[in-house]
Amino acid sequence: MKRKIGIFISILLILFWSLAPVYWALRTSLMSSSSLIQKPLKYLPYPINIENYSQLLGFNSSQSIWPQFESAMLNSIISATGTTLIVIVIAILAGYAFGRLEFVGKNIIFVSVLVTMALPAYAVMIPLYKIIISLHLIDTQTGIILIYTSAFAPLAVWLMRSFFMTIPKDLEESAMVDGASRFRALCTILPMAAPGLIAVALLTFLNSWSQFAIPLVFAPTNAKPLTILITEFQGKSFINYGLMTAAGIVTIIPPILIVLFLNRYLISGLTAGSVKG
């Protein structure tokens, strides 16, 4: 019983630790600028003020920032979705190759792919910047998606490789005897790798969505995503906390929805893949 209470309290603490900032952002976004600086501090957003949201989403025409917000939102969606799609294709093909095929240098190539995960992003920032400049891809969605793909593909390949290794070989061999090509055989076992695919897609999407440093350097204007836009609601002498937090709250809605609907696949995908590796 004591143990249970201990666990319960620990969970409460962790929940508080992670949710308190979100609540504080929500509370701030629902208050007017004047009531924010009132003393004593208000813990509840009362009276509720939706001015920040209407400004953000363009309901209030006078000071609408919807055009900027809309374009940043689109940028975020395009870069995260584009990266996810490309990473999935790479992860399926490379994961299968590393998990199933025999070829010269397989282990060395696989380890090299994994090693890139250990490199901190900042270590490659400057060379990467030069490469992207020389390719004329700076401040473009293509450039951002390329960088994200190179950053997130190794983990995805690793996950899918472990996943393919748990699927019995017989299934593909049987398909090949029955008339399927190697690629077609891979397609027939893909439905069995679905939990792994969903896990890979989720991780990649969430990671891409929440990037800050990379877009700050590589996509400061045209391809600017939400994470960068949020920081711009400040003037020389004034920080618009209300607008900033409102934008933050809107920004976390898509990932929250995705996780809510797909989290059971995420968990089964990550654990099933980890049995063999």
Add this chain to the structure above:
Amino acid sequence: MASIVLNHIKKHYGKSDSNAVKDFNLHIDDKEFIVLVGPSGCGKSTTLRMIAGLEDISEGDIYIDNNRVNKLAPKDRDIAMVFQSYALYPYMTVYENIGFGLKMRKFKKQEIDERVRHAAKILGLEPYLKRKPKDLSGGQRQRVALGRAIVRNPKVFLMDEPLSNLDAKLRIQMRSEIIKLHRRLNTTTIYVTHDQVEAMTMADRIVIMKDGEIQQVGTPEEIYNQPANIFVGSFIGYPGMNFIPAKFSEGSILIENSRFNLLDEEIKLLTKHHYQDKSLIVAIRPEDIHMASAGTDSSFEALIEISELLGSESVLHTSIHHHDLLVKVFASNIKSNDKIDLQFDFTKMLFFDAETKKLIH
């Protein structure tokens, strides 16, 4: 329908010198039911997978229907394979699983439907066509796997331990179903198993393998009655054959200091091969040792250490001069620690060379 020829087939992995399959030669006739049998790791599955094209052939040639297939992909060899795990797709229905191979080969929908229903009828799967594999029993899954193979009407069936995942009772039932299926379709079949009973009951010819080498090829009768070496003799038959070190001298064999007179034919055979006063190994199957009345010529007294009642017969564990001896008798009244008189059936006795372990014949 097709004959299959395996010509000096070898298989080695990577750079290692040891061969998983060593110089395998076999000619399989059209319509024949061949069983490859041997202990695990003997290379039987590897051989089957080379015929299927799932494993590269290191050396040698394989011909199916007189066409060299070494370089052909599995799908182009016109074979069907049944796997131990059944290899059914969990997300497809029984109907889709059976029709998969036809769909891959771009058959028309109507033709697929006819063939799947025909195969389902043969295998008694008609009521289950809409089910998923997880809703089927082991035997039914096994039938679906067979259905996948027969629906394509291939030249050759390859079966890799197809009954190993079934319980004993079902295994016996499916065994006879596969035999019936073979009689009906007459498709050349290569069947891999480690179970000697399956080999004996199903095969037209048995190929016994050990350590990547063929030990003997022959009909079940040949293999049972004339095992080429001690390994074959001990592998086939339950309980296993008895092997007793002995010496041939003056027309009889000596087991330690007991003398047993041999038949004329046997004396001739051993003399011809110069075994006079030499060591050899005497082999006799447990059912070829009989109970004798005391004092009969060349009978010997044996103490029964363990008596296992199998129903109509008993297996007796005993020994002759400290060499273990298994005896199978049609009697149920013999208990452990009984002393009984036994007698060899000399017409069934075999002799093996003590060094080469090969049959003297």
